Amino acid sequence: MNWSEIHTYSWDEFQKLQLLGNSPRDWLVAAGAFLLALLVLPVLRRFVKVRISRERRSQATVLALIANLIEHTSRLVIWVAALYLAERLLRWPHRVDEIFDVIIVVGIWLQMGLWLIAAIRFGLMNRHQARPEPRLAGTIKVVMFVAHLVVWAVVLLLALINLNVKVTGLIAGLGVGGIALALAVQTVLGDLFASLAIVLDQPFVPGDMLTVGDCTGSVEQIGIKSTRLRSVTGEQVIIANAELLKSRVRNFGRMREQRGLFTLMVSYETPPEKIARVSSVVEQIIQAEPGVRFAHCLLTVLGERALQFEVIFYNGIANAPAQEVLLDRINRKLLERLAAEGILLAYPLNQVYLREKLVPAIDSSGPRAPAAPPAPVPQGAP
Secondary structure (H helix, E strand, C coil), X not given: CCHHHCCCCCHHHHHCCCECCECHHHXXXXXXXXXXXXXXXHHHHHHHHHHHHHHHHHCCHXXXXXXXXXXXXXXXXXXXXXXXXXXXXXXXXXXXXXXXHHHHHHHHHHHHHHHHHHHHHHHHHHHHHHCCCHHHCCHHHHHHHHHHHHHHHHHHHHHHHHCCCCCHHHHHHHHHHXXXXXXXXXXXXXXXHXXXXXHHHCCCCCCCEEEECCEEEEEEEECCCEEEEEECCCCEEEEEHHHHHHCCEEEHHHCCEEEEEEEEEECCCCCHHHHXXXXXXXXXXXXXXXXXXXXXXXXXXXXXXXXXXXEEEEEECCCCCCHHHHHHHHHHHHHHHHXXXXXXXXXXXXXXXXXXCCXXXXXXXXXCCCCCCCCXXXXXXX
């Protein structure tokens, strides 16, 4: 190769060169803008984040939201922003320019979707922290699932509209296809909408004790398709959300107080003056329990074997012990106190009274005298 044949360009000639319709100076400026944007935008994001975190001592919601959105700014979007800045400084053929427009529009709407999802999650978490209820944390998953579906569907349509795509036919096709898909997966969709109804209406939340049919257990998780209960016997019971809404659910987790009812059987052999003290004795014992409200102790039934007293009290869930423990404590104290008062408790007993009665024998010939007793046998007779 003859090096003397290589043409050397002066600076003026070099500037007159064209590559895809752009001079070297334009390419250098675009490359510098691209690199500068890649370096400056991450540093600017970090600086704003630190500055807002320092000024967020007053827990201002707007500043906290801005900091949260900055945290959810994708690095891919930073590349798209740098590419957009460099692309605006150059002249491109129409086809290449359309490709850049597609990349930039997709990147912008991708970031818009991420910001919307982050804002929704921030709002839910902020409300949850304002009224802390750990049992409601599981319902956020269902709301976020629905939010993802809605946000990304809207973002996709808006991005297609910005790319001058006619979405009328697409929406009509999606409508027909959606109907067919809904018919095919109507059970799943029914459970999905049922889970959304549970989250919005909140008939129960994780941690509540429920009775559904013949199953009793605490709610562990409210999922998109099913709700999981931890049965009192230990196993996990999974119930579809649609079936759960159709069932009659008894929620013990929201009881303000629980009623206690039992019957006290007092023996008829108890003297009347001691029977009159039964109600006061029961009332004193029950009222001595913390968090328990006495209702009444009434003689309601004069039974075949005992006097039946109906005892009703109310157990305050927050302050009193469990119902079984409370009944055990009350029963033990009643046994001790009634025995000290001389009040006899009844127990199943049948008393049979017998008396002798001489009945003459009767036959067809009329009354017959009773048979004479046998003659006594003298002692010593053979």
